[in-house]
Amino acid sequence: MASGEVVLQIEGLTKVYRSLFTPVGVKAVDDLNLSVRRGETYSVVGPNGSGKTTTLKILLGLIFPTAGTASIFGKDIADLSVREQIGFLPEDAYLYDVFNGEELLDFYAGLFGFSRQRRRELTDELLSLVGMQANRKVPFRECSKGMRQRLALAQALVNDPELLILDEPTSGLDPAGRQQMTRLILELKRRGKTILLCSHFLAEVEEVCDRVGIMYRGRLVAEGTLGELAGAPTEIIIATSGLGADKTEQLAGHAAVLGIEDGIVRMGHEAGEELWSVLEAIHRAGGTILEVSRPRPSLQDVFVKAIRQDTSEEAQ
């Protein structure tokens, strides 16, 4: 559960890529402000090229910002001790392909100075956590995409980090692999890890995240909990069957009904007593009520809306 303590703070972060051919530069990240609280799972979503990975690379000290600051656990990201509390899962699991899972985990654990005994224990624990115990001797290059991704997650956990940075953890995985990875992320969340996740798989984000930031063209165009971003439900939907054409017309005349199409009755979301009277009317008309729901806009709807809004604002 997220507490008030801010673990990751980004202020005015800007990254401009300049080259000989583009002296003006390409703005990959533009004045980004963002904060993640302890125990929270925060997801940065956005289309390809929106600056998500660039932001992560800045946080890990792989590239350097043009402007702005970022701190993790109150320390500047340039401070090496910060990385003792971070675990990073790179996109596409870039690990040495000639080694097997056991050797890889032993190597990465060794970079934290753990003893041989501790490394052995960690290797066993992590391999069983990610479900790779049986395949511990399989060379990385012979592993399936899902196995690689799980091993990459295991190497991110060797130091039992407080903050996990996951870059597209389910990218390229089949549905079963994606589900497995999502389960692992939920397990880590349950263990109290703070997670910063970059993804463009919105379904996965909806499943695991507490808060979402939508990035587009290097900027954070919307941020909040899923509920805040989606807003209140706008309609009540009643799915029915067995309503004849005459009964449908009769029902459409009801004051609270916004419309009926293919057996789907739409009502205003603030309908109270009217809902019961409509349900009764459907029942009297011989229809069967299949489902009554108050759907919120999906993250995908919110995402598309935020991007459209940003694009139209820029055009103006």
Added chain:
Amino acid sequence: MTPQLAFLIGLFIVVVVLLLTRKQWAPALIHAVPSIWRIAKITVAEARRRRVIQAVVILVVLILISMTFFSYLSPQEQSRMLISGGLAAITVFGILLAIFIAAFLIPQELDDRTVYAILAKPVRRFEFVVGKYIGALIILAAIVVTMTVVLIGVLLIQNQFVQDLPDSAFNPNLKGVVFAAVMNYFAIAVLTALIVLISTVASTTMTVVSAFIIWAVGSLQSTISDLAAHAEIPVTKALLTIAYIIVPKLENFDFRHEVSNFVPVSYTAAWNPLIQGVGYIVVVMILASIFFNDRQV
């Protein structure tokens, strides 16, 4: 002031600066040693599993063994040919392997993006660069030792054969062969450091091309010095002089001629290039670490 004196003064200044600032870097160095060692170990382990290196070493071993087939030569000629050819093979293949191992050492990590998972851990960039370099040195040491042992084996076997001949003068001069091979390894170590430095700022192709040029210039330093002395165009003179000062004098590590011609080798003559070589490596690795520290990966 001779270039050697200038170099030694420079080295002295670096050592003094390092001693005066030891409180700043010594704790970091103590923390760095385990990380450097682990990166070196994984570099070696990775190279051991790459088939290309093994194939080249096997090729050199076969070349060395095949040199025993020249039985029509006199024993002394055969000995000279074996030592000279064997050491030449060790030098050429050692340098070629050094170029190809060192040129890909860091760029490969960047291309494969394996560097991400390492630098996201508490590993300083200089630890990564030095670890990769030490790993390369261990691999190259293993290769040079293997080739030298095979050459010595070939010489010993050949010695057994020619001993039965009348007035045999085979004289394998094993001590000299080992000495020449060790000096050859130091030349490889210096060149490897320079290649690692170039690879921190240039592309792989550029690094490989530069490495071959440096090898050529470094092996012809006395010729470069002569050309610089006799050059009439100021720009040419300046460029040759700069090349003479900057590029390591690899030919100073080459004792092949003395050993194969049975000229008594003065082992003390090795001190000068060895000290210069170690100083060169230290300076080059500091520069490589500084450049890689600023590199966006």
